[in-house]
Amino acid sequence: MACRIGELVLDCRDPELLARFWCEVLDFVVLDREDDGSVEIGTREGFGGPQPTIILSRCDEPEPAKPRLHIDLNATDRDQDAELERLLALGARPADVGQTGDEQWHVLADPEGNEFCLLRARLDPI
Template sequence: MTSVIGHIAIDAADPLAQAEWWSQVLGWPAGHEDDPDEAWVEPADGSGQGLLFLRVPEPKTVKNRLHLDVRPDDGTDQATELQRLLDLGATAVDLGQGDVTWHVLADPEGNEFCLLRSTPSQIAAELAAEQTA
């Protein structure tokens, strides 16, 4: 037997606002109960882990020890998705990453995440090519 991750919990000053923002980023519905101290986003079809935002009293002060990597969806590309994320309120972050193929961004509360280059279909094609080589 193994464990299954249900949510990735993220500290937040405003859980509802964070859930709404990430809902726009991921296209997942946001949810919450009567408790304003927690909110979440989850895939509507239950196909994966969700993000759970929990209110904490202290502000973010250092780089995250864990971050999300997101990909542009099929039918788009990294440059288009980067502009969409910036338009939603993400900010570019320089952590000294140098010249890399991904973009380091921060959500409205300063939580870092990366926008990768390849779409899911591009990754699947690369994996399939490796298996036949």
């Protein structure tokens, strides 16, 4: 039996802001709010469902160093260019990590600067 990713945890200054952003991006919902300000988001099936949940953990001073983990996204119902437009309209912004311009993906950052990539391949919705 192999392990399975159940949750991803992202330290952030404003969990509510990032919850709104990532819920719109991923079609997730807020599953839980903790007294410490943390917010858990995920699919409507909740924890243990088809995708890992994301815990946005309140941290007044997230580590300034580049995180060692980022999220890769694949559009499900539109092409990469249309999804890029949608993500930018939601508040994502282009991020430069040294790419050449010939990549088949776009590097973006969420409203707090957490980098993620939009890949070219489309996936079937869950």
